[in-house]
Amino acid sequence: MINDNYAILALRIKTWGQECGFSDVRITDLDLSSQEDGLTSWLAAGYHGEMAYMATHGMKRARAAELVPGSVRAIMVRMDYLPPENPGNWRELEWERSGQAQQAVISIYARGRDYHKVLRSRLQNLAEKIATEIGPFGYRVFTDSAPVMEVALAEKSGLGWRGKHTLMLSRHAGSTFFLGEIITDLPLPIDQPESDHCGSCSACIDICPTQAIIAPFKLDARRCISYLTIELKTSIPVALRPLIGNRVYGCDDCQLCCPWNKFAQTGTQADFSVRNGLDKASMIDLFSWSEADFMHKLAGSPIRRIGYISWLRNLAVGLGNARRTLAAHDTGAIDRALQQQLTHSSELVREHVIWALQQSSEST
C-alpha cells in the first residue's frame, strides 16, 4: 500500500472506531524511550508496592514493539465510561455520597460490566473490520492487559495530555474514560500530541485523601486508595485506614475535583450502566452478602477480581470509619454486622473487623 492509501486508511479506521463505540481514535508510533528513566526511578522507589507484575515486566512496559513482532504503530482508543443514565450533576452527587459515612462509595468505573471485556471485544471488532477491508494484517488488542504504558502512548497519540494526577485528560472529555489499543504492523501516519492544560492548578494533589500524588505527575501507588482497595491483597496499613473513609473499591477524588471533568462525557455503552444498585448501596447491605451472593451478583463486574476476602476487608475498614463518625449509642447496626464476621475463617478479615470495632467517636 502506498503512503496516500495509508492516510486514507487511517481516516477510515477513525470512523470505524467511532462505529465500534470509541469516542476518539488516534495513532502513534511505539517509541517510549523518553519514559524509561521515569519508569526506572518509579520502580526503584518501590512506588508499585505489591504489584509484582509492574516490577517483573520492568522496561518491557516502555517497549511496546516487543509485544507484537514487526509492529510499528498503536491505534489508541478512548471509551467514555460515565453510565449512560448519568445525571448531569454527577460530581455533586458523588461528593454528597462520600460525605454520607454509612454509604459505600464504589468507583464509578466499576459499577457496570468489567471494562476489560467491553474494550477488548470492541477493539477486536475494530481490528476485524480493518481486516475485512484490507485483508489479513499483524495486530493484537490490549486494554490494561499488557505490560505497556498506555497513558504515555495515549499522550503521544494526542488523545489528551497527562494530568498532574498522572491520568489522561481530554479537553473534550475530562478523564472519565478507559484507554485501549491495537498494536499493529500497519505503517499508518501518526497524530500529533496535545499540549498540557493543567496550568497552575493543583486541585488533585491537594484533595487526595492519602496524599498519594507526592509531586505533580508522580504517584506513590502504595498510598493510593485505588491500590489499597483493589491491588493490595494483604493488610491495609493501619495509618492509612482512617483516610480511606467509605471508599470501598477504588477512588475518584482526584478526578471529581478536576475542573476539566465538567466536560466529562456520558458513555454510550449499555454495559457501563450501574448494576445491583452499586451507586446507592449502604456498607451494611454489602457486608451482609455471602460469598455466593458476591460471586453471583458481581458476575461480569471488575469488582469480582479482588475476591470476597478483600471485599470484606475493605467494607470492614469503611464500617470502622463510619463507626468513628457516630455517637456511641448509634453504632448498634454496624456493630452487629461487624460482630457477625468476627469468627470469619480468614485471619485478614478478622483483623480488619477487630480494628473496625475499636474505632469510636471517642478515639478520634
Ligand code: B12
Ligand atoms: C498500575 C496502574 C494503576 C496503579 C498505579 C497508578 C499510576 N498512576 O501509576 C493504581 C492501582 C494506583 C491505579 C489507580 C487508578 N487507575 Co490505573 N492503571 C495502572 C496501569 C495498569 C499501569 C500504569 C503504570 O504504568 N504506572 C507506572 C508508572 C511508572 O506510570 P506513570 O505514572 O506513567 O509514571 C511516570 C511518572 O511517574 C513519571 N515520573 C517519574 N518520576 C517523575 C518525577 C517527575 C518530577 C515527573 C515530572 C515525572 C516523573 O515518569 C513515569 C514514566 O513516564 C494502567 C494501564 C496500563 N497498562 O498502562 C492503568 C490506568 C492508568 N488506570 C486507569 C484508571 C482508570 C485508574 C483509576 C482512576 C481507577 C480508580 N477510579 O480507582 C485510579 C487512578 C489513580 C491515579 N491517580 O493514577 C486508566 C486511566 C485512564 C485515563 N483516563 O488515564 C488506565 C490507563 C487503565 C485503562 N486501560 O484505562 N492504576
Ligand code: SF4
Ligand atoms: S485515586 Fe484517590 S487516593 Fe488515588 S491519587 Fe486519586 S485521589 Fe488520591
Ligand code: SF4
Ligand atoms: S485537577 Fe488540576 S492539576 Fe489535577 S489534573 Fe485536573 S487540571 Fe490538572
